[in-house]
Amino acid sequence: MLEIKNLSKVFDLDNPDKKPAVDNVSFTVNKGEFLSILGPSGCGKTTLIRMIIGLEKPTTGSILKNGLDITNMPPSERGMGFVFQNYALFENMTVLQNVEYALKIKKETKKNSRDTALSMIKEVGLLNYVDVKPYRLSGGQQQRVAIARTLALKPDIILFDEPMSALDASTRLSLRKEIKQIQSTFNTSIIYITHDQEEAFSMSDKILVMDESVSVQIGSPEEIILKPVNQYIQDFVVDNLKYKIESLSKFYRFEK
Amino acid sequence: MKIIKINKLNISKLLLLVILLYCVLLPIVMMFSYIDIKTFKNVISSNLFSSSLINSLTSTIISTLISVALAYALAWSINRTNIRLKKFFLVLICLPMLIPSVSHGMGLIILFGNNGIITRLFLGSSSIYGFWGVVIGSVLYSFPVGFIMLSDILKYEDQTPYEAAEVLGLSKINQFSSITFPYLRKPLISVLFTVFTLIVTDYGVPLSVGGKFKTLPVLLYEDAIGQLDYASGSVVGLFLLAPALMAFLFDFFNKDRANSSYIVKSMKQHSNKNIFAYIVLFLTSGFVLLVIVSFCVQAFAKTYPTDMTFTFNHFKNTFSKNGGKFLLNSVIISTLTSIAGVSVSIITAYFTARLKGLFSKTLHLMSIISLSIPGLVLGLSYVITFKHTFFYGTLVILIMVNAVHFFSSPYLMIYNAFGKINNNLEDVGSIMGVSKVRIFKDVIIPQSRRTILEMLSYFFVNSMMTISAVSFLAISDNKPVSLLINQFESYNMMECAATVALLILSVNLIMKFIFSLFKKRGFENA
Numbered sequence: 001m002l003e004i005k006n007l008s009k010v011f012d013l014d015n016p017d018k019k020p021a022v023d024n025v026s027f028t029v030n031k032g033e034f035l036s037i038l039g040p041s042g043c044g045k046t047t048l049i050r051m052i053i054g055l056e057k058p059t060t061g062s063i064l065k066n067g068l069d070i071t072n073m074p075p076s077e078r079g080m081g082f083v084f085q086n087y088a089l090f091e092n093m094t095v096l097q098n099v100e101y102a103l104k105i106k107k108e109t110k111k112n113s114r115d116t117a118l119s120m121i122k123e124v125g126l127l128n129y130v131d132v133k134p135y136r137l138s139g140g141q142q143q144r145v146a147i148a149r150t151l152a153l154k155p156d157i158i159l160f161d162e163p164m165s166a167l168d169a170s171t172r173l174s175l176r177k178e179i180k181q182i183q184s185t186f187n188t189s190i191i192y193i194t195h196d197q198e199e200a201f202s203m204s205d206k207i208l209v210m211d212e213s214v215s216v217q218i219g220s221p222e223e224i225i226l227k228p229v230n231q232y233i234q235d236f237v238v239d240n241l242k243y244k245i246e247s248l249s250k251f252y253r254f255e256k
Numbered sequence: 257m258k259i260i261k262i263n264k265l266n267i268s269k270l271l272l273l274v275i276l277l278y279c280v281l282l283p284i285v286m287m288f289s290y291i292d293i294k295t296f297k298n299v300i301s302s303n304l305f306s307s308s309l310i311n312s313l314t315s316t317i318i319s320t321l322i323s324v325a326l327a328y329a330l331a332w333s334i335n336r337t338n339i340r341l342k343k344f345f346l347v348l349i350c351l352p353m354l355i356p357s358v359s360h361g362m363g364l365i366i367l368f369g370n371n372g373i374i375t376r377l378f379l380g381s382s383s384i385y386g387f388w389g390v391v392i393g394s395v396l397y398s399f400p401v402g403f404i405m406l407s408d409i410l411k412y413e414d415q416t417p418y419e420a421a422e423v424l425g426l427s428k429i430n431q432f433s434s435i436t437f438p439y440l441r442k443p444l445i446s447v448l449f450t451v452f453t454l455i456v457t458d459y460g461v462p463l464s465v466g467g468k469f470k471t472l473p474v475l476l477y478e479d480a481i482g483q484l485d486y487a488s489g490s491v492v493g494l495f496l497l498a499p500a501l502m503a504f505l506f507d508f509f510n511k512d513r514a515n516s517s518y519i520v521k522s523m524k525q526h527s528n529k530n531i532f533a534y535i536v537l538f539l540t541s542g543f544v545l546l547v548i549v550s551f552c553v554q555a556f557a558k559t560y561p562t563d564m565t566f567t568f569n570h571f572k573n574t575f576s577k578n579g580g581k582f583l584l585n586s587v588i589i590s591t592l593t594s595i596a597g598v599s600v601s602i603i604t605a606y607f608t609a610r611l612k613g614l615f616s617k618t619l620h621l622m623s624i625i626s627l628s629i630p631g632l633v634l635g636l637s638y639v640i641t642f643k644h645t646f647f648y649g650t651l652v653i654l655i656m657v658n659a660v661h662f663f664s665s666p667y668l669m670i671y672n673a674f675g676k677i678n679n680n681l682e683d684v685g686s687i688m689g690v691s692k693v694r695i696f697k698d699v700i701i702p703q704s705r706r707t708i709l710e711m712l713s714y715f716f717v718n719s720m721m722t723i724s725a726v727s728f729l730a731i732s733d734n735k736p737v738s739l740l741i742n743q744f745e746s747y748n749m750m751e752c753a754a755t756v757a758l759l760i761l762s763v764n765l766i767m768k769f770i771f772s773l774f775k776k777r778g779f780e781n782a
Binding site: 091 | 678680681684686687694698699703
């Protein structure tokens with residue numbers, strides 16, 4: 001279980017008028033749970049997960065994993081994976097080399113690292129591309145390589161930072177299913193950042209809605225739709241989804 | 257107050273900063289401290305100074321305008337038309353960058369001098385010495401630089417605004433004034449400044465072809481090298497530093513933040529003005545070839561113009577005068593300058609482009625400031641500063657001065673290359689438990705191989721042909737071969753001077769060829 005307690009980040013400490021980028025956010029993620037953090041750009045959601053992985057130091061607050069305080073632990077020791085929006089692949093290496101690179105460095109045997117890498121590449125359906133360099137793959141395929149690379153290190157929590165914002169609609173849809181599949185296969189917890197309401201509501205067990213550095217509401221998708229805590233949730237989440245459904249319902253007749 | 261953490265990273269940054277301060281800033285400060293008010297007044301009140309200043313300004317302004325206009329015509333022809341033989345023309349018009357400036361002056365003398373090939377064939381008498389000789393030589397020496405800069409600018413112009421203008425029904429004149437001109441204005445000024453600086457600080461061309469027409473760099477050269485009068489030389493140096501510094505500041509504050517990746521659609525190539533393009537390219541590359549052919553005639557004919565029998569005597573003669581030893585010197589200096597220069601610029605750019613943080617901005621500024629220090633000024637400041645150190649008079653000081661002199665351009669190449677590589681890679685490493693050093697070695701460097709090759713080539717070729725800074729620091733033992741041209745010319749041994757120019761050209765061409773082979777093989781997009 002991951003517990004986030006009163007996490008805040010102020011970037012410019014010398015300037016007292018500066019607003020915090022993340023302001024006193026708390027939540028928990030249970031084993032195997034899918035939590036989305038939903039909010040418009042600039043609301044602090046990326047800073048929040050960069051603190052969780054350990055790429056940013058929180059100004060105040062703490063992060064506990066299975067009861068252990070990991071707030072100041074180096075990122076690589078937290079047992080977490082991170083998938084970037086821009087894939088961040090090693091462009092000079094093939095798909096296989098990308099996935100087995102870290103394993104090799106961690107002194108796994110050659111055979112072990114190769115086997116692990118290949119099984120992860122299989123998991124994301126890219127076995128036909130093991131010897132291809134990333135620049136020859138589509139965006140969706142590249143993101144799959146990044147996911148395989150993350151999975152190879154067997155994290156129990158994976159953080160996704162808007163992993164699909166550069167992909168087209170149909171690729172998004174198939175990748176969504178795959179991420180859900182991975183969640184259940186490996187029983188990993190997932191923290192998923194997005195500004196897309198539909199994405200959050202279709203994938204998550206729990207959603208944290210953020211606005212201007214603070215957590216506005218946290219709950220299951222049903223709770224948020226049925227009991228929005230304020231006008232912001234009503235506008236940004238509920239009405240937005242309603243509009244999408246209404247505009248499509250002209251064409252569909254739903255079975256009762 | 258912020259507390260500076262003592263860790264390996266910050267210590268290495270600090271170390272780099274100290275090295276750059278020692279090699280770049282200290283000499284310049286030492287040179288300025290050499291100037292006293294009395295010398296300053298003496299120098300600037302002399303008639304020679306004011307005439308040289310006027311000569312410098314007039315010849316440089318005219319040369320710059322011609323050079324940039326020619327460069328623009330060439331860049332336009334290469335980038336905006338679909339003529340044939342582009343690669344061939346490209347190689348030819350870039351040849352002048354591979355030989356010392358002084359040899360361009362020499363080439364003009366061989367062609368148009370009193371005994372010149374063209375003079376004898378067509379003209380009868382010569383008037384190449386003086387203003388026009390300096391102008392033509394300077395254009396010949398500087399236009400390839402302008403061409404390369406303008407080519408880049410034209411290559412990255414976006415077609416979409418023009419398409420929008422077509423849709424809106426804007427006239428061609430309107431399109432020029434509202435799209436082309438605003439787009440070109442800043443980069444064009446930057447090109448003008450660069451070419452101006454290049455010409456105004458060069459002593460090679462006016463020394464060889466100027467005759468009585470003296471310019472400021474020649475004055476500095478004569479003061480400091482001829483009469484060892486460093487104080488007067490420093491005063492002149494001050495006046496050479498000024499325009500270069502102005503160019504630097506202009507560029508620094510006007511940097512176009514626009515990114516080349518922003519291009520939606522590159523410009524289409526016209527086919528209708530081919531004849532113009534062919535004429536410009538043929539004339540220019542023909543003239544460039546003519547100069548090089550003139551070296552060959554001088555170097556291989558027994559006694560030009562009376563006995564045109566083919567001979568290797570001038571090569572033998574050049575080598576008997578230590579030409580071989582100095583050529584080896586040059587190759588060693590250029591190789592080591594490349595290695596040292598590339599290493600330091602890569603490490604510096606890694607700190608400034610990828611890790612950022614403490615000292616990064618200072619390091620960046622220190623790294624690009626050497627762009628604004630003319631070679632002559634750098635050389636003079638190095639003599640003043642390092643005359644009594646143990647490495648003065650060895651190859652080390654020449655490698656040092658070359659590495660500093662040519663540092664900025666390769667540094668900027670790798671700085672930009674590093675900036676374009678995904679900025680999350682170090683984060684990926686730290687999440688996966690891979691150190692920054694490993695990521696640097698396994699990912700960042702392999703992705704920058706092409707750029708690194710270009711940097712090596714830049715350092716090598718320039719160290720091979722430079723005559724400016726090194727002329728102050730070379731004593732008999734550590735002399736690079738390029739300086740032999742001045743020496744042979746002053747003894748009126750034109751055959752040997754031409755031989756040296758050919759030797760330098762050959763070495764540089766061979767190196768360019770080797771680098772291009774590397775580039776083709778497995779070094780394409782990593």
